[in-house]
Amino acid sequence: MDKRRIVVVGNGMVGHHFLETLVKAETVDHIIVIGEEPRPAYDRVHLSKVFSGCSPEDLAMGSRQMYQDWGVEAHFGDPVIRIERAAKRVVMGSGRACEYDHLVLATGSYPFVPPVPGSDNERCLTYRTIDDLGAIKAKARDSQVGVVVGGGLLGLECGNALQNLGLETHVVEFAPGLMGVQLDDGGSSMLRGKIEALGVGVHTGKNTKAIVAGDACALKMEFADGASLDTDMIVFSAGIRPQDALAHQAELAVGERGGIVIDYKCKTSDSDIFAIGECALFGGRIYGLVAPGYRMAEVVAAQLAGETALFQGADMSTKLKLLGVDVGSIGDAHGRSDSALSFVFSDGREACYKKLVTSADGTRLLGAVLVGDCSDYDTLLQYYLNEITLPADPQSLILPSTADKPSLGVGALPATATICSCHNVTKGDIIGCVDSGCVSLGEVKDATKASTGCGGCTAMLKNLLDDELVARGVTVDKSICEHFPHTRQELYHLVMMGEIRSFDELLQKHGSGRGCEICKPAVASILAALWNEHVLDRRHVGLQDTNDNFLANMQKDGTYSVVPRVAGGEITPAKLSVLGAVAAKYNLYTKITGGQRIDLFGARLEQLPLIWQELLDAGFETGHAYGKALRTVKSCVGSTWCRYGVQDSVAMAIRLENRYKGLRAPHKIKSGVSGCTRECAEAQSKDFGVIATENGWNLYVGGNGGMKPRHADLFAADLDDETLIRYIDRFLMFYIRTADRLQRTSVWLDNLEGGIDYLRSVVIEDSLGLAAELEQQMAHIISTYACEWQATLADPEKLKRFRQFVNSDKSDSDVVFIKEREQIRPARPEERLRLVVAAE
Amino acid sequence: MTALERSAWVTVCKRDDLVEGGGVCVLLGSEQVALFYLPAESCEIYALGNRDPIGKANVLSRGIVGDLAGQLVVASPLYKQHFSLESGTCLEDDSVHVPVYAVRLEGDSVSLGRP
Ligand code: SRM
Ligand SMILES: Cc1cc2nc3c(=O)[nH]c(=O)nc-3n(C[C@H](O)[C@H](O)[C@H](O)COP(=O)(O)OP(=O)(O)OC[C@H]3O[C@@H](n4cnc5c(N)ncnc54)[C@H](O)[C@@H]3O)c2cc1C
Ligand code: SF4
Ligand code: FES
Numbered sequence: 001m002d003k004r005r006i007v008v009v010g011n012g013m014v015g016h017h018f019l020e021t022l023v024k025a026e027t028v029d030h031i032i033v034i035g036e037e038p039r040p041a042y043d044r045v046h047l048s049k050v051f052s053g054c055s056p057e058d059l060a061m062g063s064r065q066m067y068q069d070w071g072v073e074a075h076f077g078d079p080v081i082r083i084e085r086a087a088k089r090v091v092m093g094s095g096r097a098c099e100y101d102h103l104v105l106a107t108g109s110y111p112f113v114p115p116v117p118g119s120d121n122e123r124c125l126t127y128r129t130i131d132d133l134g135a136i137k138a139k140a141r142d143s144q145v146g147v148v149v150g151g152g153l154l155g156l157e158c159g160n161a162l163q164n165l166g167l168e169t170h171v172v173e174f175a176p177g178l179m180g181v182q183l184d185d186g187g188s189s190m191l192r193g194k195i196e197a198l199g200v201g202v203h204t205g206k207n208t209k210a211i212v213a214g215d216a217c218a219l220k221m222e223f224a225d226g227a228s229l230d231t232d233m234i235v236f237s238a239g240i241r242p243q244d245a246l247a248h249q250a251e252l253a254v255g256e257r258g259g260i261v262i263d264y265k266c267k268t269s270d271s272d273i274f275a276i277g278e279c280a281l282f283g284g285r286i287y288g289l290v291a292p293g294y295r296m297a298e299v300v301a302a303q304l305a306g307e308t309a310l311f312q313g314a315d316m317s318t319k320l321k322l323l324g325v326d327v328g329s330i331g332d333a334h335g336r337s338d339s340a341l342s343f344v345f346s347d348g349r350e351a352c353y354k355k356l357v358t359s360a361d362g363t364r365l366l367g368a369v370l371v372g373d374c375s376d377y378d379t380l381l382q383y384y385l386n387e388i389t390l391p392a393d394p395q396s397l398i399l400p401s402t403a404d405k406p407s408l409g410v411g412a413l414p415a416t417a418t419i420c421s422c423h424n425v426t427k428g429d430i431i432g433c434v435d436s437g438c439v440s441l442g443e444v445k446d447a448t449k450a451s452t453g454c455g456g457c458t459a460m461l462k463n464l465l466d467d468e469l470v471a472r473g474v475t476v477d478k479s480i481c482e483h484f485p486h487t488r489q490e491l492y493h494l495v496m497m498g499e500i501r502s503f504d505e506l507l508q509k510h511g512s513g514r515g516c517e518i519c520k521p522a523v524a525s526i527l528a529a530l531w532n533e534h535v536l537d538r539r540h541v542g543l544q545d546t547n548d549n550f551l552a553n554m555q556k557d558g559t560y561s562v563v564p565r566v567a568g569g570e571i572t573p574a575k576l577s578v579l580g581a582v583a584a585k586y587n588l589y590t591k592i593t594g595g596q597r598i599d600l601f602g603a604r605l606e607q608l609p610l611i612w613q614e615l616l617d618a619g620f621e622t623g624h625a626y627g628k629a630l631r632t633v634k635s636c637v638g639s640t641w642c643r644y645g646v647q648d649s650v651a652m653a654i655r656l657e658n659r660y661k662g663l664r665a666p667h668k669i670k671s672g673v674s675g676c677t678r679e680c681a682e683a684q685s686k687d688f689g690v691i692a693t694e695n696g697w698n699l700y701v702g703g704n705g706g707m708k709p710r711h712a713d714l715f716a717a718d719l720d721d722e723t724l725i726r727y728i729d730r731f732l733m734f735y736i737r738t739a740d741r742l743q744r745t746s747v748w749l750d751n752l753e754g755g756i757d758y759l760r761s762v763v764i765e766d767s768l769g770l771a772a773e774l775e776q777q778m779a780h781i782i783s784t785y786a787c788e789w790q791a792t793l794a795d796p797e798k799l800k801r802f803r804q805f806v807n808s809d810k811s812d813s814d815v816v817f818i819k820e821r822e823q824i825r826p827a828r829p830e831e832r833l834r835l836v837v838a839a840e
Numbered sequence: 841m842t843a844l845e846r847s848a849w850v851t852v853c854k855r856d857d858l859v860e861g862g863g864v865c866v867l868l869g870s871e872q873v874a875l876f877y878l879p880a881e882s883c884e885i886y887a888l889g890n891r892d893p894i895g896k897a898n899v900l901s902r903g904i905v906g907d908l909a910g911q912l913v914v915a916s917p918l919y920k921q922h923f924s925l926e927s928g929t930c931l932e933d934d935s936v937h938v939p940v941y942a943v944r945l946e947g948d949s950v951s952l953g954r955p
Contacts, residue, residue, distance in 0.1 A: 520904050
């Protein structure tokens with residue numbers, strides 16, 4: 001039997017989610033997706049990130065390769081122009097045709113441009129696709145002033161983008177208030193005040209009559225009330241219209257004001273054709289958010305997999321940060337329900353507004369509005385969604401924090417309560433996941449995808465997880481080992497606060513027993529990060545892990561490798577020759593590492609001081625390849641030589657490597673600096689990565705290669721040198737303070753409550769008031785840096801240990817090398833036998 | 841190598857050659873012996889064969905010493921298995937042992953007996 005052919009029209013966010021869900025269901029269908037845009041699906045919700053330095057690739061959700069791996073046939077840049085229902089096929093712009101058994105329309109929507117004379121001017125744009133962004137950026141380059149038409153959710157976000165592009169920004173709204181759909185009058189005027197305070201002009205109640213050539217600027221907007229506004233460019237964000245052209249053409253049922261009519265099964269008036277996402281009209285309503293679209297996609301995929309599933313509408317509550325202002329809207333924000341009661345709290349000084357709408361008897365929450373402070377959003381949303389009985393005095397929920405503020409513990413929620421609305425993860429799902437053994441935030445995220453969308457649910461997810469673990473008596477023992485009833489973070493604070501200088505002192509005051517190979521290196525690293533004493537000092541030497549123990553990396557046969565620092569990967573021919581000469585003299589295997597430097601293998605313990613003496617004499621210093629410490633800062637050649645480079649990436653890499661060399665941390669730290677967005681230094685795979693821009697540097701954090709690769713997150717854009725370094729200082733020190741032992745920045749960030757936003761608030765906004773202390777600590781480390789090998793060679797007491805035998809000058813006779821490709825390598829067991837026999 | 845008498849003690853090094861809280865290695869004939877110097881413990885010095893039977897390299901003297909549930913151990917620097925300083929048994933796999941040597945500290949001089 002032939003496979004069923006399932007054709008998806010539109011490869012936006014919802015179309016992509018549909019593919020992903022259907023592929024996961026492992027039906028044996030031939031799946032074909034046809035997209036109008038030239039590229040595979042991307043994250044439209046975070047489109048504006050492109051203005052703060054994200055590249056379009058960072059937004060990608062699907063890729064040609066991914067679809068190929070999934071066995072999905074994909075066509076891009078070729079819209080479907082016709083559905084032939086009788087023949088059950090679709091025809092594309094290129095003339096190609098494609099037959100279907102089931103057709104899924106996921107064509108989304110398009111921006112509404114009011115039919116104002118002059119709105120077709122080439123300086124009038126829209127804001128929906130990556131291509132739109134390119135056009136906006138290009139126009140902004142020769143503009144001083146920009147106007148956004150539309151004061152709704154998208155309009156304000158677009159306003160933010162224009163401001164980021166450095167334009168004098170105005171928002172023009174037809175209605176009397178901003179965000180009229182989500183906010184009531186009080187919330188709306190509070191928001192207006194906040195936005196005006198940011199220097200954005202807000203013009204409400206303005207009906208644009210015409211757009212004509214301007215005097216001071218390129219354009220002039222003329223309003224019905226006689227007023228006018230000069231601007232160089234206009235972005236229309238006055239609402240969306242469902243993309244239902246194909247439905248019209250194929251004579252499917254379409255709503256009065258547009259939208260492809262669907263039923264509970266997401267079927268259109270033709271039962272072989274489904275519609276999902278923003279093009280679909282359900283119950284007379286278009287759902288202009290991504291989560292409801294995802295639900296529709298899942299409903300259709302389930303049916304195609306032979307299950308029953310129904311779409312039953314979706315909640316439209318939203319929480320956003322618009323122009324840096326927190327805004328939340330839940331349910332019936334306007335209090336339109338019959339005999340609803342309203343409770344309003346408004347604080348002009350703190351510029352925050354909160355309103356509750358409850359049932360007439362005050363027991364059920366019907367809606368809420370929050371502006372300026374969204375900290376109550378999660379709690380209120382749960383009251384609303386799960387119809388939980390409100391406390392006797394509902395207003396207490398929105399009054400400023402008092403000690404006895406009733407907080408809705410996650411424990412009170414039913415198992416069906418949605419915790420993550422982006423990925424439709426319920427409390428029950430999380431509990432299931434804990435039952436099957438997940439014990440960390442990172443694991444739960446991996447297993448359920450919860451909190452990997454907008455991130456708004458992270459705090460609640462964390463609380464739930466902690467509650468569940470406690471409830472199960474899985475007192476997740478976070479003690480580092482049997483010798484200390486403390487986490488690494490706690491030990492760090494004990495050492496810092498108590499000014500403890502040695503492991504023995506810490507053990508005496510806060511631990512028991514004698515220590516082990518877990519706590520000793522962890523404490524050694526804490527001591528080093530705080531006081532920076534030599535790791536081989538008498539009281540620290542017994543604490544050091546395998547490689548720190550002899551300032552070199554132990555290999556399988558007990559010999560060592562030697563890695564001198566080559567900051568930024570830049571090396572003079574003379575120094576390069578020294579490495580060659582030393583390697584030849586001591587017969588060391590020589591290899592270029594993945595970190596842009598050179599590793600010399602096969603050094604015996606007793607040879608290490610001799611080798612290092614020669615290297616130090618030639619001006620090398622230790623590369624800390626052995627330490628949980630800064631490793632390398634990779635560079636690309638940058639603006640000095642490369643025709644594309646926009647900044648001197650080599651100089652910056654060297655500066656950073658020399659600044660942080662010797663810094664001990666919970667795990668190794670790597671970095672990279674690229675001279676332009678081509679990213680030849682792979683900075684986005686590093687713990688902190690730096691990429692040059694026309695205006696300075698973009699800083700990325702939390703990247704990782706290795707076992708579980710993670711792309712770094714853009715942390716801040718267009719920084720000057722000094723700000724860049726200040727942020728990195730704070731970031732690294734905050735990581736060192738709060739991470740677990742052997743936790744790279746990637747895992748740390750994934751588990752950090754509040755995620756990257758929280759990290760930004762600590763590092764950039766100094767929300768914990770820690771910044772000065774973190775910088776000071778970093779300054780201490782930098783000012784006390786000394787090459788560990790230099791100090792070791794200068795101290796006979798330390799050198800004593802670099803002997804294979806304390807009672808003999810012989811070397812380890814079990815270390816046997818043989819030659820391969822003109823260099824040495826450890827002999828394998830069978831070769832070793834042969835060699836020994838031959839020797840006899 | 842000629843076998844040493846049971847009662848024969850061989851002086852191998854001075855107290856000063858030892859590293860407090862850690863290990864060093866001495867050569868006893870052609871055998872490599874790891875000496876761990878723990879002045880606070882009842883024996884002060886513990887001696888095990890230096891060869892890690894799991895990692896198959898002569899490195900035990902370079903491991904971290906400590907205790908696990910009260911038992912004194914050294915963790916191999918290669919793959920971190922624990923060996924009891926008193927019995928030489930591997931805590932992760934009790935079919936694996938390293939030899940244990942008798943040690944004596946007289947004045948400043950350290951001597952070893954046969955296992
Ligand atoms: C020598 C080198 C391989 C090479 O020949 O190129 C190397 C060798 C080792 N790596 Fe690596 N890694 C080397 C580059 C990398 C890179 C590439 C890079 O840095 O750009 C990565 C992936 C990037 C990253 O870390 O995110 C890498 C990811 C790892 C990991 C996995 C880390 C992770 O978070 O998943 C480990 C295991 C660990 O650290 O727990 C590891 C551990 C090791 C150890 C230390 C394993 C060990 O304990 O014996 C190896 C011994 C080093 C030595 O000198 O004997 N090495 N290792 C590279 C030394 C770079 C340098 O100049 O310092
Ligand atoms: C700037 C911005 C910010 C947003 N912020 C949020 C937010 O914070 N939260 C939230 O929930 N939602 C937000 N949204 C809305 C969210 O992006 C949409 O709900 C979501 O993208 C809808 O997905 P979709 O797949 O239905 O439509 P789309 O993502 O628009 O995808 C439809 C695709 O179909 C293609 N197509 C159309 N016609 C054809 C044809 N004939 N043939 C082939 N292909 C065709 C289109 O080119 C498009 O690529 C935002 C939207 C924008 C623009
Ligand atoms: S990242 Fe850019 S500047 Fe650096 S080498 Fe590559 S192309 Fe050149
Ligand atoms: S609610 Fe958006 S990620 Fe969970």
